[in-house]
Amino acid sequence: MAEDKQNDISNRRQFIWSGLRGAALFVFGAVTTLLGLQSRKERTVWQIDPNKCIACSKCATECVLTPSAVKCVNYFPMCGYCDLCTGYFEPNPNALNTAAENQVCPTGAIIRRALEDPYFEYKIDENLCIGCGKCVVGCVLFGNGSFFLQVRHDRCVNCNECSIAVVCPADAFVRVPASSPYLFKTREGSAS
Amino acid sequence: MGMNLRAKLIVIISVAAIFFNFSEVFGIERFPPPDFEPGTYTMPTPTKPPARAYYWEFIDMFLLVAVLSLASYFALRLRSRRHLFWLTLFSIFYFGFIRQGCVCPIGSIQNVTLALFNNNYAVPVSVMFFFLMPLVFTLFFGRTFCAAVCPLGAIQDIVVWKPIKIKPWIENALRIIPFVYLGLAVLFAATGSAFLICEYDPFISFYRLGGSVNMLMLGGIFLLVGMFVGRPYCRFFCPYGAILSLLSRISKWNVYLTGEDCVRCQICDVACPYGAIATPTPESQQPEKTPVNIGNVLALTLITVVVVVAGAAGGGKLSVAFSKMNRTVSLAERIAAEESGKFKDQTDETKAFRQKGGSIDELYSEALKVRDRFAFGGAIFGGFVGLVIGLKLMGALFATQRSIYEPDRASCVACGRCYAYCPKEIIRVRNLQKLVQKK
Numbered sequence: 001m002a003e004d005k006q007n008d009i010s011n012r013r014q015f016i017w018s019g020l021r022g023a024a025l026f027v028f029g030a031v032t033t034l035l036g037l038q039s040r041k042e043r044t045v046w047q048i049d050p051n052k053c054i055a056c057s058k059c060a061t062e063c064v065l066t067p068s069a070v071k072c073v074n075y076f077p078m079c080g081y082c083d084l085c086t087g088y089f090e091p092n093p094n095a096l097n098t099a100a101e102n103q104v105c106p107t108g109a110i111i112r113r114a115l116e117d118p119y120f121e122y123k124i125d126e127n128l129c130i131g132c133g134k135c136v137v138g139c140v141l142f143g144n145g146s147f148f149l150q151v152r153h154d155r156c157v158n159c160n161e162c163s164i165a166v167v168c169p170a171d172a173f174v175r176v177p178a179s180s181p182y183l184f185k186t187r188e189g190s191a192s
Numbered sequence: 193m194g195m196n197l198r199a200k201l202i203v204i205i206s207v208a209a210i211f212f213n214f215s216e217v218f219g220i221e222r223f224p225p226p227d228f229e230p231g232t233y234t235m236p237t238p239t240k241p242p243a244r245a246y247y248w249e250f251i252d253m254f255l256l257v258a259v260l261s262l263a264s265y266f267a268l269r270l271r272s273r274r275h276l277f278w279l280t281l282f283s284i285f286y287f288g289f290i291r292q293g294c295v296c297p298i299g300s301i302q303n304v305t306l307a308l309f310n311n312n313y314a315v316p317v318s319v320m321f322f323f324l325m326p327l328v329f330t331l332f333f334g335r336t337f338c339a340a341v342c343p344l345g346a347i348q349d350i351v352v353w354k355p356i357k358i359k360p361w362i363e364n365a366l367r368i369i370p371f372v373y374l375g376l377a378v379l380f381a382a383t384g385s386a387f388l389i390c391e392y393d394p395f396i397s398f399y400r401l402g403g404s405v406n407m408l409m410l411g412g413i414f415l416l417v418g419m420f421v422g423r424p425y426c427r428f429f430c431p432y433g434a435i436l437s438l439l440s441r442i443s444k445w446n447v448y449l450t451g452e453d454c455v456r457c458q459i460c461d462v463a464c465p466y467g468a469i470a471t472p473t474p475e476s477q478q479p480e481k482t483p484v485n486i487g488n489v490l491a492l493t494l495i496t497v498v499v500v501v502a503g504a505a506g507g508g509k510l511s512v513a514f515s516k517m518n519r520t521v522s523l524a525e526r527i528a529a530e531e532s533g534k535f536k537d538q539t540d541e542t543k544a545f546r547q548k549g550g551s552i553d554e555l556y557s558e559a560l561k562v563r564d565r566f567a568f569g570g571a572i573f574g575g576f577v578g579l580v581i582g583l584k585l586m587g588a589l590f591a592t593q594r595s596i597y598e599p600d601r602a603s604c605v606a607c608g609r610c611y612a613y614c615p616k617e618i619i620r621v622r623n624l625q626k627l628v629q630k631k
Contacts, residue, residue, distance in 0.1 A: 021331055032324065054540070064396075115228070153243040160299045171519065179246070
């Protein structure tokens, strides 16, 4: 008799549980369908919108990687190839040469090379660049703005919540589709 | 006189030009890019190293299902701790160090929430998959995801050294925290404010071999505590574990020792490092001794209702403080303080906002909207916390009557340690071996 009662209880529980399981599966299906209907479904990665970025230098310190996955990019078609590059030289440099005291870059990551007179080429050594954006400030303020910061995807680990994005004062970090993961400036002044 | 006017004009134009340049700093070609003699110089093109290839997502998804299936098979069918241990190491290696933990199912709660509340954000297929698969598996096999798949659980599982027993009432009280954490995480994700779970993930810095010192220290503390209190994060913080514990209660199969054959030797209870063995109902609480009192039930229901209402009210009150976590709200508050002259200096945030020339009124109305959402969400969050507490109390009153020791469906993480200790299980395995030898 007692066993019968036990069995009854057990059966009833089994019945309720399988009902609940079905309900849970239904909810999962509903949520998936609901979210699946939204258009963009490709995986996203983080990128800096160079037109929003104010080069505050937090990219150098807030990234989970050391050195940061953010690096400076020189977009050559925009570059003026200036002798006195304000992204390369300190204000009022002693001389226009590669001596360290004249350089803005704290790690000496910009390689200056003389081309035909009076032009100079400025290339970023990504192994040295720490993404502080000091050069970007100078270039944007007095030059063409061909220096800008970008998340380099050979280094970025694509955290679900980018720890630089959390503190970015200009809200310049955006999620972009993984298939076109860069927002370069163009000569027309828009990011693409 | 004429000269003077011209001089003035020049000054005005140059000032205007400077102003124009400073407000519109991007895309200005102050120094026209040179036209190099053809053939003398080739302009380097800036490289664009691609993001992690798309096919890796499919490898991740395939491995997730494979490891979940293996974990379920090892835990429920093979009943082998040794197999689970090797699978744990694999998960630490792949989901931890290779995949670097992101996006993990725990964090994906927030992506799904954000997508549900914000039409501009769509969950990528792989993230949805990582969110759903462990839930579905738990619905059928119990928390085998926790056992050997989750990289956060895995790293804690291998550091367990001398686990102490926590008093049941403390354990029960602490198990409310994951639900509170879950509620907070959903609230902040739904309002587009923050991904709390990711920001305070204690172990991710290990897998990335770097990160902020604070988070590394937090992870170290969790692992140190974890040597003496088994899986502290899983049991007392993990918001995904909170969901899984609910689903695990109604799972089709789960970790099962001997059932009615139990000899009440308690060895499984001693062996379990996670306090997940349910003990027999004490003599004093047998139903014959304490029949369900209708008065108690009514009182408890009333208490639950009161707690839910109080929680909702409290959550609504807290919402103003919560909303400061939102960037729009904090920016608007700072701008308002600067406008009223409370602060003379500007922060990077307000500088950036003013440089872009955004409308302050628009910002204020935007911030008020966010705050309204927080007021509503905060009340729901508070009510939810109240409900969890009320249900916990109910659960204490209507505890399932049992006469044996068995794994508790909600809190068992299917690590498989108890199998090797249960005397009945040892006999069962020995009989099986004899059977095999005879053949």
